[in-house]
Amino acid sequence: MTVHNLYIFDRNGVCLHYSEWNRKKHAGISRDQEYQLMYGMLFSIRSFVNKMSPVDFRDGFLSFQTSKYKLHYYETATGIKVVMNTDLGVGNIRDVLSQIYSTIFVEFVVKNPLCSMNEPIQSELFRTKLDSFVRGLPFFSARAG
Amino acid sequence: MSRQANRGTESKKMNSELFTLTYGALVTQLCKDYENDEDVNKQLDKMGYNIGVRLIEDFLARSNVGRCHDFRETADVIAKVAFKMYLGITPSVTNWSPAGDEFSLILENNPLVDFVELPDNHSGLIYSNLLCGVLRGALEMVQMAIDVKFVQDTLKGDNVTEIRLKFIKRIEENLPAGEE
Numbered sequence A: 001m002t003v004h005n006l007y008i009f010d011r012n013g014v015c016l017h018y019s020e021w022n023r024k025k026h027a028g029i030s031r032d033q034e035y036q037l038m039y040g041m042l043f044s045i046r047s048f049v050n051k052m053s054p055v056d057f058r059d060g061f062l063s064f065q066t067s068k069y070k071l072h073y074y075e076t077a078t079g080i081k082v083v084m085n086t087d088l089g090v091g092n093i094r095d096v097l098s099q100i101y102s103t104i105f106v107e108f109v110v111k112n113p114l115c116s117m118n119e120p121i122q123s124e125l126f127r128t129k130l131d132s133f134v135r136g137l138p139f140f141s142a143r144a145g
Numbered sequence B: 001m002s003r004q005a006n007r008g009t010e011s012k013k014m015n016s017e018l019f020t021l022t023y024g025a026l027v028t029q030l031c032k033d034y035e036n037d038e039d040v041n042k043q044l045d046k047m048g049y050n051i052g053v054r055l056i057e058d059f060l061a062r063s064n065v066g067r068c069h070d071f072r073e074t075a076d077v078i079a080k081v082a083f084k085m086y087l088g089i090t091p092s093v094t095n096w097s098p099a100g101d102e103f104s105l106i107l108e109n110n111p112l113v114d115f116v117e118l119p120d121n122h123s124g125l126i127y128s129n130l131l132c133g134v135l136r137g138a139l140e141m142v143q144m145a146i147d148v149k150f151v152q153d154t155l156k157g158d159n160v161t162e163i164r165l166k167f168i169k170r171i172e173e174n175l176p177a178g179e180e
Helices: A031-052 A094-110 A124-135 B016-033 B037-063 B071-087 B130-141
Strands: A003-009 A015-020 A063-065 A070-075 A081-086 B092-094 B102-107 B144-152 B161-170
Touching (some): A015 A031, A031 A081, B037 B071, B037 B130, B071 B092, B130 B161
Antiparallel strands (some): B102 B161
């Protein structure tokens, strides 16, 4: 099992943070274009899922998978979006994504008054904490990185 | 599951006197820095707003409260969960407008004013106005534009402290410019 990469978006679609661990193929476009493309797709999927749902539901869009990877999505009521790509062997990791939000993003970005909350995160402490958290996940392959 | 980063989600309790006195020092300084009460009120509201937009993230992370679906649910969460968590009090929710878009929070005792007596020359000062900013900022981050103001204040001789919240509109999410 493995973790490929992780995006954090704010409510306006700004990519606050991106990191990757085991990504073998790159998009062939600039990073900024990639973020924009990713956010646009998430935005569309979200409204698609909500419109097409035959029943009322709280959680909304949770994940999708292709033949090769799985995209996990977590959104807070404030519109912070945590997106993680893993391989197909990884099950539901909602609690992991919510932990990234509550114990890393909130602790080291929101509670750091010098960290602006609507532009890419510069904090080295945040990066280190996030990296070691993800590397410690049981489904983070030891060979990766 | 790895739990190495699990600090901070539980709430830490502390003596409210330090908080109350710090707030008092802030208001005192603002009264020195600005000539009239109106400007002090404005600054308190602005500071509160800046606190609110961050506090909401901490609140959501700790409380596991999801999106509220109507204003009544919002009122309940504010009074029973948020005020309890941050100020240690549970205001009562009353005086609903018929349309359900306005209500009051009644505070029997306001922790911010424990040691305060408002001098006569500051009759225009809304001492706890920071709270209005906090509420406004926090709710704005969850797509709710609201109007918040004090309508009764024990500091001004009223029996209770009453904060009035009025729902203005839902803030729609927009796709960022340059994308279709």
